Amino acid sequence: MENRTEPAAEERIPTVSGGQDQDESCIECMAQTDATPSDANTVDRRDFVAWIAAMSMGATAVFAVTMVGRAVVPPGRSIEGKTKVGKLAVGREDELEPGKPVLAEYGDDVLYVVKMEDSSLKVYNAACPHVACKLAYNESSKEFDCPCHASSFTIDGKLLGGPAPRDMIEAEFEVVEGEIVVSGFRV
Numbered sequence: 001m002e003n004r005t006e007p008a009a010e011e012r013i014p015t016v017s018g019g020q021d022q023d024e025s026c027i028e029c030m031a032q033t034d035a036t037p038s039d040a041n042t043v044d045r046r047d048f049v050a051w052i053a054a055m056s057m058g059a060t061a062v063f064a065v066t067m068v069g070r071a072v073v074p075p076g077r078s079i080e081g082k083t084k085v086g087k088l089a090v091g092r093e094d095e096l097e098p099g100k101p102v103l104a105e106y107g108d109d110v111l112y113v114v115k116m117e118d119s120s121l122k123v124y125n126a127a128c129p130h131v132a133c134k135l136a137y138n139e140s141s142k143e144f145d146c147p148c149h150a151s152s153f154t155i156d157g158k159l160l161g162g163p164a165p166r167d168m169i170e171a172e173f174e175v176v177e178g179e180i181v182v183s184g185f186r187v
């Protein structure tokens with residue numbers, strides 16, 4: 001008959017909760033790093049919370065930049081408009097009075113937006129087609145006059161006289177839900 005005795009308590013391999021025996025080398029590992037399974041979970045949770053916080057701060061920063069951009073750009077303008085002009089709303093059709101040209105900005109260009117007496121719309125570049133001086137609208141003569149070399153144009157952009165080689169430069173535009181949206185110039 002085999003005479004087996006239970007090992008003394010100090011000779012047993014310690015176990016983690018759950019009752020499974022641990023490999024001795026792993027136990028040494030944990031002893032060296034002072035880590036425990038619950039510590040590992042805590043670290044994972046900390047990493048996760050830090051990741052969530054970083055993502056939240058990133059989203060907040062993007063939102064703030066967008067709102068600041070909107071706050072400093074007046075209606076009818078776009079952030080993009082300063083560097084690359086594409087489609088840009090320059091005013092509302094229902095705010096125009098027939099026969100009274102209104103100035104508007106389109107990127108680095110200045111426009112005349114005109115509602116004609118028959119309610120049709122015209123949009124011109126305000127730069128004279130000679131050497132680009134800014135045309136002035138003369139209310140009494142109902143003409144656009146150039147202050148540099150005296151070219152003049154009718155309210156519908158036709159050249160009346162002076163050294164300008166052509167009529168006023170017209171803009172391509174469409175009316176979208178009452179907004180006059182310019183997309184470029186006819187050259």
Ligand code: FES
Binds near residue numbers: 151164
């Ligand atoms: S720039 Fe207008 S006529 Fe010369």
